[in-house]
Amino acid sequence: MPWRDVTLAVDAGLRLRPWREADLAALLHHADDARIVSGLSDRFPHPYTRADGEAFLAGTVVDLSDPVFAIEIDGEACGGIGARPFAGERAVGAEFGYWLGHAHWDRGVMTRVVAAFAPWVMEAMALRRLQATVLDLNHASARVLARTGFVEEGVLRNAVRKHDRVHDLRLFARIR
Numbered sequence: 022m023p024w025r026d027v028t029l030a031v032d033a034g035l036r037l038r039p040w041r042e043a044d045l046a047a048l049l050h051h052a053d054d055a056r057i058v059s060g061l062s063d064r065f066p067h068p069y070t071r072a073d074g075e076a077f078l079a080g081t082v083v084d085l086s087d088p089v090f091a092i093e094i095d096g097e098a099c100g101g102i103g104a105r106p107f108a109g110e111r112a113v114g115a116e117f118g119y120w121l122g123h124a125h126w127d128r129g130v131m132t133r134v135v136a137a138f139a140p141w142v143m144e145a146m147a148l149r150r151l152q153a154t155v156l157d158l159n160h161a162s163a164r165v166l167a168r169t170g171f172v173e174e175g176v177l178r179n180a181v182r183k184h185d186r187v188h189d190l191r192l193f194a195r196i197r
Contacts, residue, residue, distance in 0.1 A: 024088045027145075031137045035130065037090040037102060040078055044091055044098040048074045051099045051122030059184070060159030061120055088142055092121060092134055099125055102134055104142045104151065114150030117142065119162075126161070135169045143197055152194040156183060166193040 029037040040048075051057075053069035064082060066073050076082050083089055089103030100121035107114050117138075121131050143151050153171065155162045167173070171193040180190040 024086070024090075027088070027090075029090070029137055029141055031133050034095045035133065036093050037134065037138060038093055040085065040089065040091045040098065040101070042078055045071070045074050045078060047098045048077070051124070052120075054123050056123050057120055060156050060162060062118070063183070065120065088145065090138075092119075092130070094125060094130070100131075100134075102138050104146065106146060106148075113148065114152060115142070115146060115148055116152050116154070118153060131162075131165045132168050135165055139169060139171075139195055143195070148197065150194055150196050152192060154180075154190040154192055156181065157189040157191060163191055163193070169195075171195045 025039045027039065031037065049069060049071060052065070052074065053067070055067050058065055058067040058069075073082075080086075083103060084105065087103060087105050090101065091098035092100035092102060100119065102117065102119040104115040104117040106112065107116070119131060119135065119138075121134075139151055142148065152174075153162075153166060154177065155166065157176075163173070172195070174192045174194050177190040177192060179187045181188045
């Protein structure tokens with residue numbers, strides 16, 4: 022499917038759409054924040070430099086042929102969400118992740134985004150399973166997933182080194 026042509030209206034002033042080169046300044050503004058990086062994979066660096074933003078928008082960090090979208094609020098890209106399909110015998114599923122600029126936290130934005138994105142991407146990619154892992158200290162992300170129909174399936178104990186500590190990863194999934 023040509024994801025580059027997809028736009029999802031979530032609600033007034035909030036939509037998901039493909040990233041574009043013109044998003045670089047907004048991406049740098051929102052992504053260069055240690056509070057965001059604290060709960061994400063190391064693929065999301067801090068500090069977040071112009072080179073990091075350019076590499077992301079060029080598709081060298083994540084595969085932009087997958088459904089990877091900017092979260093746009095009132096015309097500005099201020100976060101991202103995307104899914105990466107599994108291959109082989111696991112091709113019935115995908116993993117997804119998301120982030121949002123700190124200025125938009127605690128307003129229910131990500132809950133609305135995930136509630137719109139998850140069923141859409143499952144249908145569009147013919148997925149039977151959509152999953153996400155959450156770092157043990159990222160309680161807000163776990164709440165978003167629980168509120169949007171994901172079930173916590175378990176904990177991957179001592180799975181990740183982050184912030185000079187070893188952390189658990191909580192595994193959430195939604196199935197069809």
